[in-house]
Amino acid sequence: LHNRTVGGVPARAIGAALLRLLARRADTVLAVSPDLAEDARRAGARDVRHAVIPAPRRPEEVGEERSASAGSGAREATGSGTTEALTALVIARLAPQKGLHDLLDAAALLRGEEVRILVAGDGPLERELTARITAEHLPVDLLGRRQDVPDLLRRADLVLSAARWEGQPVALQEALLAGRAIVATDAGGTRWVTGTAAHLVPVGDAEALAAAVRTLRAPLARRRAETASRRRARELPRAEDLLAQLDEILAPAPRRW
Numbered sequence: 001l002h003n004r005t006v007g008g009v010p011a012r013a014i015g016a017a018l019l020r021l022l023a024r025r026a027d028t029v030l031a032v033s034p035d036l037a038e039d040a041r042r043a044g045a046r047d048v049r050h051a052v053i054p055a056p057r058r059p060e061e062v063g064e065e066r067s068a069s070a071g072s073g074a075r076e077a078t079g080s081g082t083t084e085a086l087t088a089l090v091i092a093r094l095a096p097q098k099g100l101h102d103l104l105d106a107a108a109l110l111r112g113e114e115v116r117i118l119v120a121g122d123g124p125l126e127r128e129l130t131a132r133i134t135a136e137h138l139p140v141d142l143l144g145r146r147q148d149v150p151d152l153l154r155r156a157d158l159v160l161s162a163a164r165w166e167g168q169p170v171a172l173q174e175a176l177l178a179g180r181a182i183v184a185t186d187a188g189g190t191r192w193v194t195g196t197a198a199h200l201v202p203v204g205d206a207e208a209l210a211a212a213v214r215t216l217r218a219p220l221a222r223r224r225a226e227t228a229s230r231r232r233a234r235e236l237p238r239a240e241d242l243l244a245q246l247d248e249i250l251a252p253a254p255r256r257w
Helices: 009-025 034-042 100-110 126-136 149-155 170-177 190-194 206-215 219-233 239-250
Strands: 029-031 048-050 086-091 115-120 140-144 158-161 181-185 199-201
Touching: 009 034, 029 034, 034 048, 086 149, 086 170, 100 115, 100 126, 100 140, 100 206, 115 149, 126 140, 149 170, 158 170, 158 206, 170 181, 170 190, 170 219, 181 190, 181 206, 181 219, 190 199, 199 206
Parallel strands: 029 048, 086 115, 086 158, 115 140, 158 181, 181 199
Antiparallel strands: none
16 A cells, blocks of 8 residues: 545545455555555555565665765854755655645745755646746755766755655655755654654644754754764665565465365
8 A cells, every 4th residue: 555545535535445445355455654554454454564665775875974075064063053054855756745835835934044955856746836936036946857866865965855745755765874864744654764863844834844954054953863864774674674574475375274
């Protein structure tokens, strides 16, 4: 179970009916987030488990300390009271679920504060978002679909997510593996992925999102967040965990005599 049905009332009603049908007939339901697991149980599923969805790992990312040249915030820290210009990276499809208008609301609050937000991804809202960024002179750059996300992560000071709902966000797993500070909405399975490593704010709260970004302009606060991300990264699932789960679920039941 990967997502909730989105759309109008007819679409949601059809989605709910299909979920009830499938949940009651399935031997096992794998749900990507705790809220979807609860949906499946309410729909009548007998065996509900949290799906294991590991992000791809690169040897240079896991547990590595932030390099001295990484990010625009790599200048010498002069203490917890100072602030630095920040580059915040958003990795998201440009779709309503990702809360990108909330992101732009937060960007408007950060205008003039030496914060630049880079958005890697494409999608149906691209033209609409571009028009708003231009009209409001927002500190946001839409980069389009990118193949160099690891490089973008290395250059970013923090990773930002304004999503309205998430399952197990792979982009935030990648941010943890890269040891980046994270500001995100407390949406769906986000907390389940990040644990206490991220600065989580309420969904749709642009003021809280902007305030959390301001907090991370302090070098000491950002270094602490990066340490928390590296610590959490060591607890993330791996490919072998996914294989073990599938082996367990798909193993033939013992024959009854």
